Amino acid sequence: MSALESLGRSLADAVKKLLRLPIVDEKAVRELVKDLQRVLLAADVNVDLVLQMSRKVEERSLNEALPPGVSRREHVIKVLYEEITRFLGEKPAKVSLEPKRSTTIMLVGIQGSGKTTGAVKLARFYQKRGLRAAIVCTDTFRPGAFEQLKQLADRVGVPTYGSKDGKPERIAREGLENFRKQGFDLILVDTAGRHKNERDLMEEMRRLSEAVKPDEVMLVIDGTIGQQAASQAAAFNQSTTVGSIFVTKLDGSAKGGGALSAVTATGSKIKFIGTGEKIEDIEQFVPANFVGRLMGMGDIQGLVERVREAELSLARGKTRDILHGRFTLKDMYEQMEAVRKMGPLKKIWSMIPGGYSLPEDMVEVAEKRLDSWRVIIQSMCKEEVENPKIIDSSRTRRIARGSGRSERDVKELLNQYSAMKKMMKSMRRQQSTLMRRLQFSA
Numbered sequence: 249m250s251a252l253e254s255l256g257r258s259l260a261d262a263v264k265k266l267l268r269l270p271i272v273d274e275k276a277v278r279e280l281v282k283d284l285q286r287v288l289l290a291a292d293v294n295v296d297l298v299l300q301m302s303r304k305v306e307e308r309s310l311n312e313a314l315p316p317g318v319s320r321r322e323h324v325i326k327v328l329y330e331e332i333t334r335f336l337g338e339k340p341a342k343v344s345l346e347p348k349r350s351t352t353i354m355l356v357g358i359q360g361s362g363k364t365t366g367a368v369k370l371a372r373f374y375q376k377r378g379l380r381a382a383i384v385c386t387d388t389f390r391p392g393a394f395e396q397l398k399q400l401a402d403r404v405g406v407p408t409y410g411s412k413d414g415k416p417e418r419i420a421r422e423g424l425e426n427f428r429k430q431g432f433d434l435i436l437v438d439t440a441g442r443h444k445n446e447r448d449l450m451e452e453m454r455r456l457s458e459a460v461k462p463d464e465v466m467l468v469i470d471g472t473i474g475q476q477a478a479s480q481a482a483a484f485n486q487s488t489t490v491g492s493i494f495v496t497k498l499d500g501s502a503k504g505g506g507a508l509s510a511v512t513a514t515g516s517k518i519k520f521i522g523t524g525e526k527i528e529d530i531e532q533f534v535p536a537n538f539v540g541r542l543m544g545m546g547d548i549q550g551l552v553e554r555v556r557e558a559e560l561s562l563a564r565g566k567t568r569d570i571l572h573g574r575f576t577l578k579d580m581y582e583q584m585e586a587v588r589k590m591g592p593l594k595k596i597w598s599m600i601p602g603g604y605s606l607p608e609d610m611v612e613v614a615e616k617r618l619d620s621w622r623v624i625i626q627s628m629c630k631e632e633v634e635n636p637k638i639i640d641s642s643r644t645r646r647i648a649r650g651s652g653r654s655e656r657d658v659k660e661l662l663n664q665y666s667a668m669k670k671m672m673k674s675m676r677r678q679q680s681t682l683m684r685r686l687q688f689s690a
């Protein structure tokens with residue numbers, strides 16, 4: 249089983265365990281945190297990082313207030329997802345390619361890390377997206393280096409430039425000039441990685457990067473080295489300014505989590521990962537998707553977004569009023585609409601083995617009644633909407649007639665309103681925590 253598979257599987261197991269529990273309480277959260285620590289340590293993640301993250305998960309899971317329609321369970325999953333994502337870098341880092349100009353990426357890294365394979369993978373990746381990519385080979389250190397590159401690149405029709413001998417700087421200049429003249433969108437410069445000693449290698453990278461003046465230096469790191477990836481990133485950063493990282497061989501080792509988190513901890517951006525020897529085994533590193541996959545739920549990102557939406561709709565404007573006790577029928581309608589948007593949640597949960605179903609009432613009510621409620625609310629006067637207390641039986645009759653609904657429907661709406669108002673009141677008690685969190689997420 250590969251690094252990511254085993255990390256992912258154990259993480260998914262921990263999540264499933266949480267989903268199967270009848271109630272998610274403090275004990276359940278602590279158990280999850282313990283599982284999380286175990287999983288990350290097994291993937292060679294640095295102990296301090298593990299402690300930092302798991303503390304954060306525990307604290308947020310237990311202390312943050314829940315927006316209406318969101319269960320503790322969902323909230324905990326969201327927190328877990330967010331903290332792991334943060335830990336691997338929040339946003340996907342992309343190569344910025346400018347149109348009408350050749351973008352140059354220079355690949356550096358030690359011998360055997362996967363530069364040559366990576367260059368071809370990258371060229372193919374962008375070629376598939378409609379760009380013209382070419383590769384310059386400046387590795388004259390290893391006999392047969394250019395031959396190896398050419399063979400791989402020829403398979404996917406990517407042009408290459410190189411020579412068995414000569415100064416790497418000269419080859420680089422010639423190659424770049426050649427491909428620029430032909431208007432290539434992307435030129436990858438493959439480099440040598442083996443030298444008598446590290447100082448010589450770093451010195452060559454410095455000279456070469458002066459000659460190439462790349463738009464970006466991409467460091468290729470072998471993912472099987474685990475936490476050591478951090479010191480390698482630091483070493484290369486001293487000779488050239490490393491702009492991004494390509495972590496390879498995440499298909500083959502138990503240390504993938506260590507490499508990914510160590511690199512992220514240095515502040516470097518992982519842009520690509522390699523997951524096999526084949527040219528197609530390359531992935532743009534998008535932390536959010538990646539974490540979702542690790543946690544074993546295809547649509548966890550969708551879940552997280554829906555929970556956020558519920559929070560946001562609460563945050564948007566109304567929050568203060570609601571928390572200060574002003575809660576109108578219109579507010580309720582808006583709240584229910586937010587809950588309805590979360591409808592597909594139920595589907596997500598039901599797909600998870602071990603079975604768990606969302607507290608039915610809210611979503612169900614929202615799904616069935618919202619349209620009817622809209623018409624009813626539209627048939628009320630402004631005063632009634634703002635202050636439903638004044639709606640007596642004669643007003644109820646009038647509203648029912650005006651909206652084409654039954655009096656029972658109107659009463660049901662009013663009952664739901666009272667129930668929600670009560671809920672809001674209990675929320676007010678958690679006001680301070682909630683406000684803190686809303687400010688935090690805004």
Ligand SMILES: Nc1nc2c(ncn2[C@@H]2O[C@H](COP(=O)(O)OP(=O)(O)O)[C@@H](O)[C@H]2O)c(=O)[nH]1
Nearest residue numbers: 359360361362363364365496497522523524525
């Ligand atoms: N399993 C696996 N092997 C890889 C990956 N990337 C590169 N390799 C292998 O690692 C070895 C060294 O790769 P190479 O590109 O020659 O490294 P270079 O010396 O940095 O140019 C080759 O046997 C590649 O097939 C990957 O993502 N997964």
Ligand SMILES: [Mg+2]
Nearest residue numbers: 363364387393
């Ligand atoms: Mg090579």
